[in-house]
Amino acid sequence: MSAKSTSRDIRTANRYEVLRQIIARSPTSRQELAATTGLSLATVATLVGELLDLGMLTEVGFEDSAGGRPRGLIAVNPSGGALIGVDIAETYVRVELFDLALGMLARAGEELEPGGKRPEQVAAHVAAAVGTVVSRAGVGSDRVLGVGVSVPGQVDRARGICVYAANWDWHDVPLLGLLARHIVHPLYLDNPLRACTIAELWFGAARGRGDTVVVNLGTGVGAGLALGGGLHRGVSNSAGEWGHTTLVLDGRPCHCGNRGCVETYVGAPGIMTNLRELSPHSPLLHPEDQTATIEALAHGVTAGDPVALEVLRTTARYLGAGIADLVNLLNPEVVVLSSWVAAALGAPLLNEVRAAVGRHALSRPFAVTEIVLSPVQTDPVCLGAATFALEGALGSPRRGHVKTVGRPATPRSRTAQSS
Amino acid sequence: MSAKSTSRDIRTANRYEVLRQIIARSPTSRQELAATTGLSLATVATLVGELLDLGMLTEVGFEDSAGGRPRGLIAVNPSGGALIGVDIAETYVRVELFDLALGMLARAGEELEPGGKRPEQVAAHVAAAVGTVVSRAGVGSDRVLGVGVSVPGQVDRARGICVYAANWDWHDVPLLGLLARHIVHPLYLDNPLRACTIAELWFGAARGRGDTVVVNLGTGVGAGLALGGGLHRGVSNSAGEWGHTTLVLDGRPCHCGNRGCVETYVGAPGIMTNLRELSPHSPLLHPEDQTATIEALAHGVTAGDPVALEVLRTTARYLGAGIADLVNLLNPEVVVLSSWVAAALGAPLLNEVRAAVGRHALSRPFAVTEIVLSPVQTDPVCLGAATFALEGALGSPRRGHVKTVGRPATPRSRTAQSS
Numbered sequence: 001m002s003a004k005s006t007s008r009d010i011r012t013a014n015r016y017e018v019l020r021q022i023i024a025r026s027p028t029s030r031q032e033l034a035a036t037t038g039l040s041l042a043t044v045a046t047l048v049g050e051l052l053d054l055g056m057l058t059e060v061g062f063e064d065s066a067g068g069r070p071r072g073l074i075a076v077n078p079s080g081g082a083l084i085g086v087d088i089a090e091t092y093v094r095v096e097l098f099d100l101a102l103g104m105l106a107r108a109g110e111e112l113e114p115g116g117k118r119p120e121q122v123a124a125h126v127a128a129a130v131g132t133v134v135s136r137a138g139v140g141s142d143r144v145l146g147v148g149v150s151v152p153g154q155v156d157r158a159r160g161i162c163v164y165a166a167n168w169d170w171h172d173v174p175l176l177g178l179l180a181r182h183i184v185h186p187l188y189l190d191n192p193l194r195a196c197t198i199a200e201l202w203f204g205a206a207r208g209r210g211d212t213v214v215v216n217l218g219t220g221v222g223a224g225l226a227l228g229g230g231l232h233r234g235v236s237n238s239a240g241e242w243g244h245t246t247l248v249l250d251g252r253p254c255h256c257g258n259r260g261c262v263e264t265y266v267g268a269p270g271i272m273t274n275l276r277e278l279s280p281h282s283p284l285l286h287p288e289d290q291t292a293t294i295e296a297l298a299h300g301v302t303a304g305d306p307v308a309l310e311v312l313r314t315t316a317r318y319l320g321a322g323i324a325d326l327v328n329l330l331n332p333e334v335v336v337l338s339s340w341v342a343a344a345l346g347a348p349l350l351n352e353v354r355a356a357v358g359r360h361a362l363s364r365p366f367a368v369t370e371i372v373l374s375p376v377q378t379d380p381v382c383l384g385a386a387t388f389a390l391e392g393a394l395g396s397p398r399r400g401h402v403k404t405v406g407r408p409a410t411p412r413s414r415t416a417q418s419s
Numbered sequence: 420m421s422a423k424s425t426s427r428d429i430r431t432a433n434r435y436e437v438l439r440q441i442i443a444r445s446p447t448s449r450q451e452l453a454a455t456t457g458l459s460l461a462t463v464a465t466l467v468g469e470l471l472d473l474g475m476l477t478e479v480g481f482e483d484s485a486g487g488r489p490r491g492l493i494a495v496n497p498s499g500g501a502l503i504g505v506d507i508a509e510t511y512v513r514v515e516l517f518d519l520a521l522g523m524l525a526r527a528g529e530e531l532e533p534g535g536k537r538p539e540q541v542a543a544h545v546a547a548a549v550g551t552v553v554s555r556a557g558v559g560s561d562r563v564l565g566v567g568v569s570v571p572g573q574v575d576r577a578r579g580i581c582v583y584a585a586n587w588d589w590h591d592v593p594l595l596g597l598l599a600r601h602i603v604h605p606l607y608l609d610n611p612l613r614a615c616t617i618a619e620l621w622f623g624a625a626r627g628r629g630d631t632v633v634v635n636l637g638t639g640v641g642a643g644l645a646l647g648g649g650l651h652r653g654v655s656n657s658a659g660e661w662g663h664t665t666l667v668l669d670g671r672p673c674h675c676g677n678r679g680c681v682e683t684y685v686g687a688p689g690i691m692t693n694l695r696e697l698s699p700h701s702p703l704l705h706p707e708d709q710t711a712t713i714e715a716l717a718h719g720v721t722a723g724d725p726v727a728l729e730v731l732r733t734t735a736r737y738l739g740a741g742i743a744d745l746v747n748l749l750n751p752e753v754v755v756l757s758s759w760v761a762a763a764l765g766a767p768l769l770n771e772v773r774a775a776v777g778r779h780a781l782s783r784p785f786a787v788t789e790i791v792l793s794p795v796q797t798d799p800v801c802l803g804a805a806t807f808a809l810e811g812a813l814g815s816p817r818r819g820h821v822k823t824v825g826r827p828a829t830p831r832s833r834t835a836q837s838s
């Protein structure tokens with residue numbers, strides 16, 4: 001990393017941090033922001049001035065300060081712009097439109113039929129849903145600051161390309177280019193793991209905290225890394241591929257070609273295998289339906305079903321051993337359990353995982369690590385994707401954007417700013 | 420992390436980066452430094468001016484620039500100050516004194532007798548060796564900018580305390596306080612893993628590169644993380660404890676209480692176990708001597724001994740699976756194999772490890788990761804410890820330092836600057 005990119009990053013990071021704190025504390029004063037962020041009052045005043053000029057903030061009055069002059073209060077201007085988050089999943093597209101305080105104003109969804117997963121078809125579905133949320137929210141198209149798009153798999157953000165998506169066997173699909181044929185707003189591409197991580201960083205368990213690991217438990221498994229106040233992406237934007245960490249040498253075969261990967265024990269299909277190995281004919285098992293099985297397990301745990309409890313403990317044991325390794329290696333302040341499997345199994349999973357991590361991790365890093373469930377209430381992928389658009393708008397701040405009609409030759413992705 | 424600490428870090432990081440590049444390219448011009456670091460010429464000129472004022476640099480003439488004014492050349496001023504690195508190991512203390520270009524000027528060592536490992540005794544040995552190198556180098560005591568001390572185990576840098584050292588069963592030993600009774604120079608405490616990592620960052624495989632993982636293969640095993648141009652320490656300075664990552668669930672017992680830790684397969688005693696399991700009565704095995712066994716294996720590999728080759732492959736298979744997990748998780752640009760086991764087994768180990776990582780890692784991050792042997796020729800622990808002293812001097816730059824006589828009440832460790 002060159003020192004220059006670091007210097008640019010820090011200015012952008014300060015802008016993020018100030019807006020993050022304003023969103024968290026709105027309304028607030030420049031003085032309070034300086035105290036919270038540790039930045040000088042002059043720096044805060046400059047950054048607040050920029051955000052006011054952009055219409056992202058608004059002055060909302062004054063508060064008394066003991067013995068001093070009244071302090072101006074500032075708040076997010078919710079109508080200062082709209083942000084759109086797109087969650088492209090295996091079987092559906094979900095799109096949400098947010099105001100600048102990341103309050104959701106409208107939502108739309110499209111099913112992806114088994115035969116309709118060519119890139120052009122998916123792009124058309126996304127474009128339709130984006131059009132729907134803009135019209136449902138009654139927001140002028142010129143108010144949309146950007147559209148963040150999450151697609152599962154390996155993503156080249158700078159070029160707006162989906163390098164590889166296992167679900168659909170996509171290779172080097174120029175997704176943003178396809179979307180730009182339909183969508184005039186600035187577009188930002190990334191994947192669900194990083195979307196969930198950025199959502200935790202801005203609005204969840206990592207906000208205002210030190211280094212955080214976001215353990216994503218869904219069909220697949222990943223570990224998003226929020227280090228030093230920003231997303232750790234790695235040299236080719238693929239950091240966080242924790243699901244293919246070897247947990248059991250020569251263990252269960254994994255679709256990645258390796259054996260014994262964490263994912264094969266604690267992803268939803270892995271948990272189904274844990275159940276099947278324990279009780280092959282359990283009524284909890286819905287062989288063709290991950291969601292139904294995980295929900296049945298969650299109900300069973302609540303009801304005290306011994307098989308469900310044993311599956312929970314087995315899963316937590318694998319997960320705890322894996323998370324302990326992350327705690328030892330990275331010495332984070334927070335570990336967040338996120339995504340739908342974690343949400344479904346909830347507090348009982350958290351408690352078993354905490355105990356298992358405690359058995360496996362070194363005592364010193366374990367003692368300073370908090371392990372929590374994600375506090376993000378809405379779909380973290382849509383929220384995080386919209387946050388990429390917000391970061392993009394903050395990285396190249398300007399009021400509105402140049403509207404392009406017709407078909408731009410290249411996707412108008414903006415990526416360097418938040419890298 | 421507060422934004423403020425980030426801002427301070429960036430100024431310090433820029434100062435590090437400029438000096439690092441001057442050491443690498445000496446003599447060089449401000450223009451070349453600006454091009455290399457990506458900093459503005461004005462910023463480079465300011466930083467160079469500070470370092471000239473401190474006597475750390477010297478002007479050494481001019482070079483022609485095509486069609487322009489001659490450019491002033493600057494170089495490290497080797498006699499601008501001395502840095503001392505201390506490597507406290509289980510059975511010895513090694514101390515090296517360096518000039519400002521980190522050229523070694525003098526070395527001294529002390530054996531630690533089995534009965535002489537109380538903290539006060541160790542501190543006295545260190546102090547004696549420090550006195551020896553200063554007098555051998557013929558350097559005035561007032562020229563010593565600082566003494567970096569590496570001690571194995573868990574270290575509280577800010578308070579100068581050795582929190583836990585397994586070798587000697589030290590708990591909360593105020594090591595810098597004990598050393599400050601004898602040594603008047605600024606003192607900096609850390610551990611060998613971080614010393615080796617900072618040595619790679621300043622003088623080795625990580626210099627001028629992106630995120631780097633330094634895999635330390637000795638009796639113990641660790642993974643030092645150089646992320647974003649600096650050391651990743653974690654929330655309580657214990658990041659890098661990779662040796663206790665579970666590689667084989669329910670595998671070999673480890674002294675940490677866990678089972679199947681990486682260290683039990685690829686640390687020197689683990690490699691001895693690999694050999695013993697394959698060939699219990701092998702003449703390569705020196706049951707009481709790790710060093711002799713590893714060297715016998717290295718010779719055997721060179722000579723084509725089938726048992727030695729098989730042990731190498733087995734070790735590389737474990738190591739490759741473990742490193743693949745680091746590659747997947749962190750997506751680093753460089754992985755460095757460092758410390759004495761890696762140095763002894765050298766290129767044959769590197770080749771087997773590369774192949775094994777390729778089998779286990781995901782193809783995308785593997786394709787962008789370079790795996791190399793450490794290019795650092797001298798003892799990386801002494802070099803790294805001295806570098807902590809250099810970073811300390813750069814973090815609080817001043818000419819020389821206030822000399823204290825007698826016994827200061829608190830250790831004069833300087834830590835905030837390089838955190």
Ligand SMILES: [Zn+2]
Binds near residue numbers: 254
């Ligand atoms: Zn896998």
Ligand SMILES: [Zn+2]
Binds near residue numbers: 662663674675680682
């Ligand atoms: Zn262990």
